[in-house]
Amino acid sequence: GEIRIFAREIVEKEIEKYAADGLGRVDYALASGGAMVVKHSEPYTIARGNNWFYATKLKDVDDDAAKMLRPSFGEPGQCFPLRGSNGFVEIKLRTAIVPEAVTLEHVAKSVAYDRSSAPKHCRVSGWLQGHLPTDQVVDTENMFLLTEFAYDLEKSNTQTFNVLDSAGSGTIDMVRFDFTSNHGSPSHTCIYRLRVHGHEPNSVSLLAAQS
Amino acid sequence: GEIRIFAREIVEKEIEKYAADGLGRVDYALASGGAMVVKHSEPYTIARGNNWFYATKLKDVDDDAAKMLRPSFGEPGQCFPLRGSNGFVEIKLRTAIVPEAVTLEHVAKSVAYDRSSAPKHCRVSGWLQGHLPTDQVVDTENMFLLTEFAYDLEKSNTQTFNVLDSAGSGTIDMVRFDFTSNHGSPSHTCIYRLRVHGHEPNSVSLLAAQS
Amino acid sequence: GEIRIFAREIVEKEIEKYAADGLGRVDYALASGGAMVVKHSEPYTIARGNNWFYATKLKDVDDDAAKMLRPSFGEPGQCFPLRGSNGFVEIKLRTAIVPEAVTLEHVAKSVAYDRSSAPKHCRVSGWLQGHLPTDQVVDTENMFLLTEFAYDLEKSNTQTFNVLDSAGSGTIDMVRFDFTSNHGSPSHTCIYRLRVHGHEPNSVSLLAAQS
Ligand SMILES: [K+]
Ligand SMILES: [K+]
Ligand SMILES: [K+]
Numbered sequence: 001g002e003i004r005i006f007a008r009e010i011v012e013k014e015i016e017k018y019a020a021d022g023l024g025r026v027d028y029a030l031a032s033g034g035a036m037v038v039k040h041s042e043p044y045t046i047a048r049g050n051n052w053f054y055a056t057k058l059k060d061v062d063d064d065a066a067k068m069l070r071p072s073f074g075e076p077g078q079c080f081p082l083r084g085s086n087g088f089v090e091i092k093l094r095t096a097i098v099p100e101a102v103t104l105e106h107v108a109k110s111v112a113y114d115r116s117s118a119p120k121h122c123r124v125s126g127w128l129q130g131h132l133p134t135d136q137v138v139d140t141e142n143m144f145l146l147t148e149f150a151y152d153l154e155k156s157n158t159q160t161f162n163v164l165d166s167a168g169s170g171t172i173d174m175v176r177f178d179f180t181s182n183h184g185s186p187s188h189t190c191i192y193r194l195r196v197h198g199h200e201p202n203s204v205s206l207l208a209a210q211s
Numbered sequence: 212g213e214i215r216i217f218a219r220e221i222v223e224k225e226i227e228k229y230a231a232d233g234l235g236r237v238d239y240a241l242a243s244g245g246a247m248v249v250k251h252s253e254p255y256t257i258a259r260g261n262n263w264f265y266a267t268k269l270k271d272v273d274d275d276a277a278k279m280l281r282p283s284f285g286e287p288g289q290c291f292p293l294r295g296s297n298g299f300v301e302i303k304l305r306t307a308i309v310p311e312a313v314t315l316e317h318v319a320k321s322v323a324y325d326r327s328s329a330p331k332h333c334r335v336s337g338w339l340q341g342h343l344p345t346d347q348v349v350d351t352e353n354m355f356l357l358t359e360f361a362y363d364l365e366k367s368n369t370q371t372f373n374v375l376d377s378a379g380s381g382t383i384d385m386v387r388f389d390f391t392s393n394h395g396s397p398s399h400t401c402i403y404r405l406r407v408h409g410h411e412p413n414s415v416s417l418l419a420a421q422s
Numbered sequence: 423g424e425i426r427i428f429a430r431e432i433v434e435k436e437i438e439k440y441a442a443d444g445l446g447r448v449d450y451a452l453a454s455g456g457a458m459v460v461k462h463s464e465p466y467t468i469a470r471g472n473n474w475f476y477a478t479k480l481k482d483v484d485d486d487a488a489k490m491l492r493p494s495f496g497e498p499g500q501c502f503p504l505r506g507s508n509g510f511v512e513i514k515l516r517t518a519i520v521p522e523a524v525t526l527e528h529v530a531k532s533v534a535y536d537r538s539s540a541p542k543h544c545r546v547s548g549w550l551q552g553h554l555p556t557d558q559v560v561d562t563e564n565m566f567l568l569t570e571f572a573y574d575l576e577k578s579n580t581q582t583f584n585v586l587d588s589a590g591s592g593t594i595d596m597v598r599f600d601f602t603s604n605h606g607s608p609s610h611t612c613i614y615r616l617r618v619h620g621h622e623p624n625s626v627s628l629l630a631a632q633s
Contacts, residue, residue, distance in 0.1 A: 243499030
């Protein structure tokens with residue numbers, strides 16, 4: 001009787017967390033929340049005739065890049081592949097926040113065909129772009145190192161890393177992930193999903209103004 | 212040993228329910244089941260130059276309105292925004308049913324940017340349209356009040372409300388949700404998902420005829 | 423204390439499995455993994471004027487056929503309907519494998535409008551097509567009977583069947599499902615999802631070469 005009630009409570013809480021985008025934590029880098037990829041290193045594409053050159057060179061942001069800012073729902077292949085064993089992604093957040101953590105998600109071990117294309121070492125920076133165009137270079141003094149981490153293939157496939165204390169409580173609306181190595185693939189590095197967590201400065205006064 | 216078996220049973224049952232569209236209950240307002248939005252109050256759109264007027268005035272049903280009849284999978288932003296703090300939605304059900312309950316789903320608290328745009332008070336009516344065109348006004352004598360409810364931000368994000376006994380066991384194929392207030396946003400009211408539950412009259416004889 | 427830790431462990435493990443495409447098992451027939459439907463029996467379509475004839479006759483593979491190789495996420499209607507009470511589907515796998523099992527998924531009982539269109543008896547064969555075009559008939563000597571099964575409406579909606587020992591450990595890259603009966607619908611047979619499990623021959627040496 002008592003154990004049953006109690007077991008059910010634990011189950012319901014865990015499923016509730018799972019149902020709430022897997023983590024139950026607000027993500028300011030979510031595409032459906034208004035965030036977008038504004039720049040990334042060269043994508044990995046399979047050449048088809050002569051089209052390959054044009055497909056990858058004509059624009060800054062690939063149509064599929066937003067996949068990195070959307071749920072993967074446990075499905076292998078719902079990722080964006082960067083060319084080579086390293087690369088970068090720059091994201092304009094939904095709104096300016098005081099960052100607290102970032103999350104990197106890869107496909108689960110049990111359903112993956114191969115995980116050598118998973119990112120390994122990563123350096124994350126942030127800055128406030130404000131109303132400047134996103135292709136305009138920001139003064140490096142305004143850039144924060146948010147955190148550096150290594151994605152561990154033996155842990156849960158969704159890994160969250162706290163922002164360093166040294167980052168202080170500055171406000172940012174841009175985040176850059178520099179993937180400096182992967183788990184072995186020489187040809188490409190697959191990014192399933194990137195998230196940025198934090199809180200809005202003066203969030204009380206903004207409550208009524210936002211969706 | 213015994214506790215383990217027993218805990219696993221509870222977990223499997225709860226996950227099974229979660230996997231079955233979250234509630235494990237048939238939804239006759241589901242878009243992929245053949246239901247559709249046939250009318251709604253003015254959508255909330257952000258003006259872009261002069262296009263806004265045309266975009267919202269030229270048709271009765273916005274292309275995105277079907278979002279209200281599809282799963283949200285815990286993703287913020289997978290909703291349809293109505294202009295202002297109140298509005299309505301009319302739905303043609305997949306088939307005629309004796310209604311038993313309706314469900315209103317909003318985004319989970321833990322991942323929401325802001326929940327002031329959640330609907331609050333709602334009045335739900337139903338009627339049998341049959342083969343009449345859906346834009347033809349039905350005799351108000353044929354309309355039932357199904358239920359009135361208030362969506363509570365402190366409870367589960369998916370809330371089900373039973374149809375009033377006073378509605379009797381009439382058959383309907385149209386449902387109208389009148390949202391008379393929201394949780395504070397003056398600009399818009401976001402509808403994540405609407406469901407209608409019940410049973411088909413003479414369901415046994417129809418079994419072989421339907422998908 | 424102890425029971426709590428222990429209950430949480432079970433819950434986390436089961437949710438992890440659910441999050442990993444429901445089964446936590448690699449699927450070589452997944453569309454996003456590169457597999458595709460190459461042939462199927464006539465689809466079930468509702469005639470609209472004179473368009474019906476053209477829509478179903480002009481090509482071998484319907485645009486919607488890939489639905490059978492994608493997750494359904496518990497949503498009724500996310501299936502591909504074959505005409506009549508029997509039919510077949512041929513799939514080119516992502517890569518050549520030694521097959522171990524196949525999975526047939528239908529919609530959950532609790533949210534289904536009707537389950538008479540669920541497949542019942544099924545015969546599964548496999549062969550190695552290699553670089554031959556997929557419309558070229560393969561020598562029947564090279565075809566294996568992988569398994570024969572009956573989908574049981576009273577069991578879990580996702581049912582996995584092991585490959586027969588008699589199939590040996592041959593390598594295949596093509597699988598054909600022959601649905602010889604369904605659960606009662608004379609008009610159509612709905613296929614929600616087909617999966618093929620196994621392992622790659624010499625999988626170690628291929629690790630770095632694949633995504
Ligand atoms: K994704
Ligand atoms: K939705
Ligand atoms: K499907």
